[in-house]
Amino acid sequence: MMGSHTVILVNHHRHAKEVLLKKGKIFAGRPRTVTTDLLTREGKDIAFADYSATSRFHRKVVHGALCMFGEGSATIEKIICQEALTLCDILGESRSASLDLSPELTRAVTNVVCSLCFNSSYRRGDPEFEAMLQYSQGIVDTVAKDSLVDIFPWLQIFPNADLRLLRQCVSVRDKLLQKKYDEHKADYSDHVQRDLLDALLRAKRSAENNNTAEITTETVALSDDHVLMTVGDVFGAGVETTTTVLKWAIAYLIHHPQVQKRIQEELDSVVGGDRPPQLSDRGSLPYLEATIREVLRIRPVAPLLIPHVAQTDTSIGEFTVRKGARIVINLWSLHHDETEWKNPDLFDPSRFLDKEGTGLCIPSPSYLPFGAGVRVCLGEMLAKMEIFLFLSWILQRYTLTMSRGQPLPSLEGKFGVVLQPAKYKVNAMPRAGWENSQLQAC
Numbered sequence: 074m075m076g077s078h079t080v081i082l083v084n085h086h087r088h089a090k091e092v093l094l095k096k097g098k099i100f101a102g103r104p105r106t107v108t109t110d111l112l113t114r115e116g117k118d119i120a121f122a123d124y125s126a127t128s129r130f131h132r133k134v135v136h137g138a139l140c141m142f143g144e145g146s147a148t149i150e151k152i153i154c155q156e157a158l159t160l161c162d163i164l165g166e167s168r169s170a171s172l173d174l175s176p177e178l179t180r181a182v183t184n185v186v187c188s189l190c191f192n193s194s195y196r197r198g199d200p201e202f203e204a205m206l207q208y209s210q211g212i213v214d215t216v217a218k219d220s221l222v223d224i225f226p227w228l229q230i231f232p233n234a235d236l237r238l239l240r241q242c243v244s245v246r247d248k249l250l251q252k253k254y255d256e257h258k259a260d261y262s263d264h265v266q267r268d269l270l271d272a273l274l275r276a277k278r279s280a281e282n283n284n285t286a287e288i289t290t291e292t293v294a295l296s297d298d299h300v301l302m303t304v305g306d307v308f309g310a311g312v313e314t315t316t317t318v319l320k321w322a323i324a325y326l327i328h329h330p331q332v333q334k335r336i337q338e339e340l341d342s343v344v345g346g347d348r349p350p351q352l353s354d355r356g357s358l359p360y361l362e363a364t365i366r367e368v369l370r371i372r373p374v375a376p377l378l379i380p381h382v383a384q385t386d387t388s389i390g391e392f393t394v395r396k397g398a399r400i401v402i403n404l405w406s407l408h409h410d411e412t413e414w415k416n417p418d419l420f421d422p423s424r425f426l427d428k429e430g431t432g433l434c435i436p437s438p439s440y441l442p443f444g445a446g447v448r449v450c451l452g453e454m455l456a457k458m459e460i461f462l463f464l465s466w467i468l469q470r471y472t473l474t475m476s477r478g479q480p481l482p483s484l485e486g487k488f489g490v491v492l493q494p495a496k497y498k499v500n501a502m503p504r505a506g507w508e509n510s511q512l513q514a515c
């Protein structure tokens with residue numbers, strides 16, 4: 074029991090798959106908590122919304138919009154490459170001095186998701202971007218981390234520094250979202266769909282006019298709050314998750330220079346030095362892909378996923394589960410299970426390669442970095458494209474090392490709604506032939 078709630082912790086992949094896949098709809102609910110209610114205006118988003126016609130409709134609209142920019146679409150690749158180019162230029166300007174990459178990575182990733190959501194981007198030093206960095210960290214530090222107030226909601230009547238910070242950050246975020254929304258409404262046209270916000274506006278109008286020709290299944294009325302919270306979810310998820318993976322990947326590459334070297338050798342032989350890497354190279358760079366898989370295994374972004382809720386009386390394995398019970402999938406435990414993974418605490422990308430070392434594999438069923446089933450992550454494709462392109466662009470040109478006299482990055486992580494690495498600094502040494510490069514986007 075956590076407060077008045079039954080919480081079931083699932084530690085084995087067989088049970089996790091029963092919850093997420095076999096009984097996916099039964100376990101598709103989400104709990105209402107004080108902090109997520111504050112963030113999402115009582116669950117008017119996707120991720121923290123209970124399973125309902127509205128949240129299913131949201132998922133569908135967002136999925137459709139992301140597919141429009143998805144794999145195979147030149148638009149998204151162009152946007153990511155443009156940001157990768159700017160990022161590489163900044164690394165070049167650092168002249169191998171130690172640099173906290175975090176704000177630069179965040180800006181690159183934010184600009185990709187900003188283009189998708191709002192058809193806009195941020196320049197270095199943009200005050201709106203600085204404000205976003207601050208409010209987003211404040212939210213990550215305070216939302217949905219099983220804090221006491223989420224377990225005993227009545228505690229919110231007492232002064233609480235975390236809740237105060239969360240309220241303040243959410244209010245800054247909401248102003249930013251509202252501004253984007255007002256701008257979009259002002260020059261919206263049914264005939265052009267510039268971004269996700271346009272797609273949501275269109276779905277909202279279409280539902281209001283009951284124009285079901287466009288939407289084949291359920292069409293649900295969407296309030297302004299629903300549109301705002303949903304775009305806020307995608308924007309927030311889009312920024313915090315991908316940035317976190319890139320930071321973990323770089324921390325591990327600094328700890329394991331031999332892995333970095335092998336990725337660079339693979340890049341040299343497949344891509345060479347005359348052109349930047351592109352999405353179509355992904356299939357020919359198995360070691361880089363295996364490294365990304367290993368980073369997602371050893372440091373899962375959401376080590377406890379988002380809690381699920383049983384919508385009816387049911388069971389998991391031989392255990393009876395009552396309607397309303399909260400289910401926490403312990404992805405950390407799945408990804409570090411010693412009976413499934415040899416030396417699970419060892420960073421070893423080659424575990425994702427086949428015997429010949431040339432093809433990719435998933436060596437254990439105990440691996441679900443994006444969840445599975447009806448609540449599976451909506452941004453998996455986008456995140457994988459970004460991680461691949463950002464890492465391959467950086468490693469083609471630079472070798473990342475620790476600054477002299479600095480400790481190695483901590484691999485411990487700070488637990489919250491996402492598992493973030495601690496701050497660290499890196500040196501980006503240009504590789505032979507890339508010392509004075511003027512780079513071109515793809």
Ligand code: HEM
Nearest residue numbers: 119120310311314374375378379443444448450451452456
């Ligand atoms: C949900 C992982 C990137 C949007 C989730 C969940 C996980 C996850 C584990 C929860 C699944 C569950 O509760 O069963 C990741 C990882 C990412 C990533 C590892 C990066 C490597 C993204 C991106 C976006 C996104 C880039 C946005 C475009 C969402 C949304 C949900 C979600 C909207 C909620 C789905 C729902 O509740 O129906 N993600 N995610 N994610 N993710 Fe991601």
Ligand code: PLO
Nearest residue numbers: 120209212213305306309310313375490
């Ligand atoms: C990140 C901070 C933002 O300011 C708000 C936000 C919205 C959606 C959340 C995201 C935060 C954290 C990561 C989450 C995402 C929805 C799905 C994703 C929880 C809190 C994951 C990994 O499950």
